Amino acid sequence: MAGGLPKRILRETEKLLSEPVPGIDARPDENNARYFHVIVNGPKDTPFESGKFKMELFLPEDYPMTPPKLRFITKIYHPNIDQLGRICLDTLKDKWTPALTIRTVLLTVQGLLSAPNPDDPLANDVAAAWKANETKAIATARQWTRIYAQV
Amino acid sequence: MSDSDYEHDDEDKDNDDDEPDYLSDPDDEFFDQVEPVLKPPPGLMAKEPRGPMGYLDFKFTCIGPDELMSRMHDIVKQVNAIFELPPCTTRILLSHFNWDKERLLERFYDGNQEKLFKDAHIVNPFRQARVPVGNSTILSVDVICDICLMETxxxxxxxxxxxxxxxxxxxxxxxxxxxxxxxxxxxIPCPHGKCDILVNENIVYRVMQPFPDVIRRFQYLSAQTFVQQHKLMKWCPSPGCTFAVEANSTRGVPVMCNCGYRFCFSCSSPAHEPVSCKYFQLWVKKCEDDSETAHWIHANTKQCPKCKATIEKSGGCNHMVCRNVNCKADFCWVCLGPWEPHGSSWYNCNRYNNSNAKVARDGQAQHRQALERYLFYYNRYVNHMKSLKFEDKLYAQIEVKMRDMQKLGLAWIETQFLKQAVDSLCHCRNTLMYTYVFAFFLTKNNHSILFEDNQRDLEMATETLSEYLERDINSDSISDTKVKVQDKSTYCERRRQVLLDYVYEGYESDIWEFNMM
Structure with missing residues (x-):
């Protein structure tokens, strides 16, 4: 694959730009077609509503045989996302298959914001707080969204 | 039972006939329990080399890397003689049932087959159209591959x-x-995102044909998985060894790999007969833990009776003044009571019966006793372990002696007895080492006393053999040496066998009582 970009990445990029996922803006970096700047809008009726969450996405050399690398840049209070913005998502790890795409991964991330799963935590303290007092945890998440997730 | 009962025949009369005599001494109070236990079945004595101890019906074989693949294919074939499915499908099914044929057959005929195939992640072979997938000729137009999005x-x-x-x-x-x-x-699942059907070996061989390195790796992994899944197989844990061992039971019995490494078939630790896996692991943990440090602290230090700071006596005077600035208690090291009533008797304490002081003293005595007990067994365990390491050196020395003997005109085969004697010595040391672990957890009763007697017999015989091999070989003529060494090593092996049989029989008749410590 020296030099040229695989057709698969070109096609995916084209499609992402022409028919974007609702609530998600993903565009490649000017200098690196494998690096994407992503902004995810917090889904409605969640503590992340009205937040704009910046993410970075990178397609490794052997993509799509290995999954894209994805990370939140904006601070977020979520049991499956840790301090560094790393995401606990099976499709980004062992459940990845080459038939999945950037689009499907971003949709899953959106889904994770709508349905936090404190039983399979990455950020243990957040997950513990989430389980101990969900109302309070949701309030904190809302507060963080207001403070950090405004672009 | 007095010591003298056992000492008479060890040094001089250790030929085969004498050995059981004292054990069948009708005056012996344990005669009734001993008699059936200490006479191993005649067949066992004849076996050489001795197989796994105690469990006579336990059998094992060592399997090389090439044989492994054919063992796997054999199982597939056996099942396929009944199923008549493609071998690659059967293999996935077997793997799903951890290579337990019987369970697979049971499920195949009793249960819901549709569900069976679904659980095993394969397409129901009875329903699929038997069209070879790779060469389907449905269309001749180009299509787009869902992965690379290229026209193909x-x-x-x-x-x-x-x-x-x-x-x-x-x-x-x-x-x-x-x-x-x-x-x-x-x-490996189908690459389609929502499909969990597993990749079979046929497609791997078909697609990866131009890449023999990947196919080799696939076969290696298949063998790896096969042994890991198969309940009656274990990899030899020795570094770099590629053999696996197959047995007819999962019991914790030592097995010997073709590479010479002896390990426990159940837990894959180094062979630890006669102690069971459970107590062996407990022992290892105990030795690794800091718990013994705590014991030492308890046994060799005392606590200030007021602030509980740990103190160690550093001088001769029994008048202790706690160095904790917030405490500064004055007390007596001997009775742990307050110093005041001691008046001017600086070095002696006769106030023994102060009740608080007594509790403190008793607790400490207990810790001290537990530590002493542990150290007793630990020292003996470590001693055998160290000796066992030195036997490596002995092998080298023996090698030299064997060569010397050959120069004096003996045939190579005639000198082998020396090496065999060192083998016996190592076996005995290994067993002895773990008998101390066994004894550590054992609760004292009549059986444990008998066990200790057996243990002592083996230990004495082993030490004598060790001495022969290290020192005495040169002093006698070769033929005398040979008789002496062979007799002694045979005797050692026999004592070892008797000890192990006794322990294993005890496991089966449930006479051992253990204390978890």
């Missing part, structure tokens, strides 16, 4: 029975990634 001629498409087709290049990349990174070659 239909001939280039490949797929499993689930009919999710992708171009051969994508398949190759996919399999290479999965086979090179994954630890389980039998659990």
């Amino acid at each position: 001629s239909h001939k280039q498409l490949e797929g499993l029975e689930c009919h999710h087709l992708f171009c051969i290049d994508c398949w190759r990349n996919y399999m290479r990634t999965r086979i090179e990174d994954s630890g389980n070659a039998l659990a």
Whole structure:
């Protein structure tokens, strides 16, 4: 694959730009077609509503045989996302298959914001707080969204 | 039972006939329990080399890497004689049941077959159209591969029975990634995102044909998975060894790999007969833990009776003044009571019966006793372990002696007895080492006393053999040496066998009482 970009990445990029996922803006970096700047809008009726969450996405050399690398840049209070913005998502790890795409991964991330799963935590303290007092945890998440997730 | 009962025949009369005599001494109070136990079945004595101890029906074989594949194919064939399915399908089914044929057969005929295939992640072989997937000629127009999004001629498409087709290049990349990174070659799913049908060996061989390195790795992983899944197989844990051992039971019995390494078939630790896996692990943990440090602190230091700070006596005077600035208690080291009533008797304490002081003293005595007990067994265990390491040196010395003997005109085969004697010595030391672990957890009763007597017999015989081998060989003529060494090592092996049989019989008749400590 020296030099040229695989057709698969070109096609995916084209499609992402022409028919974007609702609530998600993903565009490649000017200098690196494998690096994407992503902004995810917090889904409605969640503590992340009205937040704009910046993410970075990178397609490794052997993509799509290995999954894209994805990370939140904006601070977020979520049991499956840790301090560094790393995401606990099976499709980004062992459940990845080459038939999945950037689009499907971003949709899953959106889904994770709508349905936090404190039983399979990455950020243990957040997950513990989430389980101990969900109302309070949701309030904190809302507060963080207001403070950090405004672009 | 007095010591003298046992000492008479050890040094001078250790030929075969004398040995059981004292054990059948009718005056012996343990005669009734001993008699059936200490006479091993005649067949066992004849076996050489001695197999796994105690469990006579336990059998094992060592399997090399090439044989392993054929063992796997044999099982597939056996099952296929009944099922008549494609071998690659049967193999996935067997793997799903951890290579337990009986369970697979049971499920296959009793249960819901549709569910069975679904659970095993394969397409029901009775329902699929028997059209070879790779060469389907449905269309001749170009299609788009869902992975690389390139237009591909239909001939280039490949797929499993689930009919999710992708171009051969994508398949190759996919399999290479999965086979090179994954630890389980039998659990690669179809690349389609929502399909969990497993990749079978046929498609691997078909697609990866031009890449023998990947195929070799696939076969290696298959064998790896096969042994890991098979309940009656274990890899030899010795570093770099490629053999596996197959047995007819999962019991914790020592097995010996072709490479010479002896290990426990149940827990894969170094052979630890006669102690069971459970107590062996407990022992290892105990030795690794800091718990013994705590014991030491309890046994060799005392606590200030007021602030509980740990103190160690550093001078001769029994008048202790706690150095804790907030405490500064004055007390007596001997009775741990307050110093005041001691008046001017600086070095002696006769106030023994102060009740608080007594509790403190008793607690400490207990800790001290537990530590002493542990150290007693630990020292003996470590001593044998160290001796066992020195026997490596002995092997080298013996090698030299064997060569010297050959120069004096003996045939190579005639000198082998020396090496065999060192082998026996090592076996006995290994067993002795773990008898101390066994004894540590054992609750004292009549059986444990008998066990200790057996243990002592073996220990004395082993030490004598060790001495012969290290020192006495040169002093006698070769033929005398040979008789002496052979007699002694035979005797040692026999004592070892008797000890192990006694322990294993005890396991089966449940006479051992253990204390978890």
